[in-house]
Amino acid sequence: MAEILVLVDHAEGVVRKPTLELLTLARRLGEPSAVFLGPNADSATEALGRYGAHKVYVVDAPEVDELLVTPAVDALTQIAGSTGPAAILLPSNPDGKETGARVALRLESGLITDAVDVVAGEDGPVTEQSAFAATYQVTAHVTRGIAVITVKPNAAAPEPAPVTPEVEKWDVTFGPASAAAKVLSRSPRERGDRPELTEADIVVSGGRGVNGAENFAVIERVADTLGAAVGASRAAVDAGWYPHSHQVGQTGTQVSPQLYLAAGISGAIQHRAGMQTSKTIVAVNKDQDAPIFELADYGVVGDLFQVLPQLVEEIERRRS
Numbered sequence: 001m002a003e004i005l006v007l008v009d010h011a012e013g014v015v016r017k018p019t020l021e022l023l024t025l026a027r028r029l030g031e032p033s034a035v036f037l038g039p040n041a042d043s044a045t046e047a048l049g050r051y052g053a054h055k056v057y058v059v060d061a062p063e064v065d066e067l068l069v070t071p072a073v074d075a076l077t078q079i080a081g082s083t084g085p086a087a088i089l090l091p092s093n094p095d096g097k098e099t100g101a102r103v104a105l106r107l108e109s110g111l112i113t114d115a116v117d118v119v120a121g122e123d124g125p126v127t128e129q130s131a132f133a134a135t136y137q138v139t140a141h142v143t144r145g146i147a148v149i150t151v152k153p154n155a156a157a158p159e160p161a162p163v164t165p166e167v168e169k170w171d172v173t174f175g176p177a178s179a180a181a182k183v184l185s186r187s188p189r190e191r192g193d194r195p196e197l198t199e200a201d202i203v204v205s206g207g208r209g210v211n212g213a214e215n216f217a218v219i220e221r222v223a224d225t226l227g228a229a230v231g232a233s234r235a236a237v238d239a240g241w242y243p244h245s246h247q248v249g250q251t252g253t254q255v256s257p258q259l260y261l262a263a264g265i266s267g268a269i270q271h272r273a274g275m276q277t278s279k280t281i282v283a284v285n286k287d288q289d290a291p292i293f294e295l296a297d298y299g300v301v302g303d304l305f306q307v308l309p310q311l312v313e314e315i316e317r318r319r320s
């Protein structure tokens, strides 16, 4: 069976959910092999095996922490050059996309970014992408070399398929160009108990209609009831009502959750660019002509300060 390489996204050995999604998708295409960079591979191997990684290639070298994406590029290029996989899957985050682009260039292969689905086709993996504010669905496949594909988080629900992985340590040669920029320090971003915006199954976002920093408590209340991450439009973050790190959109974070709830957001093209691939979109807006309703699967025309508390009340009533 064809080998599919999956670059592991992890934090000190704790495998992030998008990697489990990639392993699930990789099983549709062939036999997944995970590529793990850094220390603590032991703690990750069990999780990777649980989601079907038959092999775990471990690259544990100081360069992995000291340099930017180039160690991942060197590792994937050298492993792929030696094992000849049918495809390489990476997470569609900034590092994943940069790594994928550099790997594709070095392997003289085609690259597809921001896939929201991947299936097996006659001539290799076939991807779906969403373009131009979800007005176009693009079906594509790579016609040259090893298919290098970055996949958006939440493209698939992670499904376990337990195996015991074979662990193979790799000595990667890092070229002089790899060391052109060095990381001097890293400090984790402060975050609360809510899930990461990019990984969350549900995102609840507020816009200018929230009308003040103190009113974002209404959005947070819905988010906490649903176990969701909180997002915001640029208008809301520019007004200083919510941190910039929560901005969803073209110049913010791109999200693709199972459920996206937009409250008091008009649906400008730049906002849509960051959430159009969400599986189900719900909009609450008091203007029935707001463009967000063109994109929404479900829409409530109403004042968010009346609608959202009722939503919370109803969810809690049904749970109890």
Ligand SMILES: Cc1cc2nc3c(=O)[nH]c(=O)nc-3n(C[C@H](O)[C@H](O)[C@H](O)COP(=O)(O)OP(=O)(O)OC[C@H]3O[C@@H](n4cnc5c(N)ncnc54)[C@H](O)[C@@H]3O)c2cc1C
Binding pocket: 206, 207, 208, 209, 210, 232, 233, 234, 235, 236, 247, 248, 249, 250, 251, 252, 253, 263, 264, 265, 266, 267, 268, 269, 270, 271, 274, 284, 285, 286, 287, 290, 302, 303, 304, 305
């Ligand atoms: C280069 C560039 C990049 C950009 N990048 C981004 C980006 O990444 N993300 C982003 O979001 N924007 C981005 N923008 C800005 C974008 O064009 C819009 O200005 C912005 O998205 C508007 O935010 P909004 O929908 O919250 O505000 P508005 O467009 O002002 O909409 C507010 C909405 O709230 C509704 N409303 C008001 N009160 C209530 C209430 N009580 N209950 C219910 N509904 C109510 C109104 O009917 C209205 O539809 C970018 C713009 C440019 C030029």
